[in-house]
Amino acid sequence: MSEKIIAKKAAIVEELVEKFNAASSVVVADYRGLTVEEVTNLRKELREAGIEMRVIKNSYLRRAADKAGYEGLDEVFTGPTAVAFGSEDATAPARILAKFAEDHEALQIKGGMIEGKVVSLEEVNALAKLPNREGMLSMLLSVLQAPVRNFAYAVNAVADSKEDGDAA
Template sequence: MSQAAKEKKQVIVDDITKKIQDAVSVVVVDYRGLTVEQVTELRKQLRDNGVEIRVLKNTMLRRAAEAAGLGTMEDVFKGPTAVAFSNEDVVAPAKIIAEFAKDAEALEIKGGVIEGTVASVEKINALAKLPNREGLLSMLLSVLQAPVRNTALAIKAVAEKKEEEAA
């Protein structure tokens, strides 16, 4: 292999390494058996949620994972491999892919990386069951509003009782 080819491949490995390190979650899937329409639809759904998906060579992925400090992830990088990278939402790639896999049985989650830690298929599937970022923020807001809401209801009840007693 020529030096130029090696350098070109090293640039790609460095790019993948940076993507893995910058991503809050990475989901690795086997897309064998999906139709072109299904792959296009999956890409569209992921892109609409700020997730990048790429089909990459396993040897480059192994090298990038090792350079990122994750080991070679030999068991994950086998067969046709597509990788979804999310820099914003930890849950989005897992949720979208798991939901898509319900209709497209050929799509198989092989593993991934969650906030810099290698994750098994089980962890990715558990992550997919969590609400997305907006859902979690909504839950947090609801919890924060509860004491104020309860206080307001108590004050209203006391005021109504005083009105009834005065009448």
């Protein structure tokens, strides 16, 4: 094999290593059976959420994952493989791919990596059921506000009862 080809392949692997390291989550899926239009729609939906989906040779993916320190992904790098790299919202790739897979049986999620940890299909599906970052922050804010709101109601009730007592 010529040095030029080897250098090109090494550059692809290095680019993938950077993507693995920069991603907060990576979801691996088998896209076999999807039409071109369906894949295009999926890519568009992922792109709108800031997620990059690529179809890459498994040998490149294996080398890049090993080089990035993610052991255990070799089992999911079989057959036609599409990889979604998400860097902003860790739940977004899993959530979008799982929703798309519900409507399109041909898409099969295989597994992935979340926050530097290799995860199984079951863990990806569990992550897909979580709300997005904004939803989680909203839930946290609601929980934090509850004691303050209850205290305000109690103070208001005491003030109202004092007012009623003075009027009588």
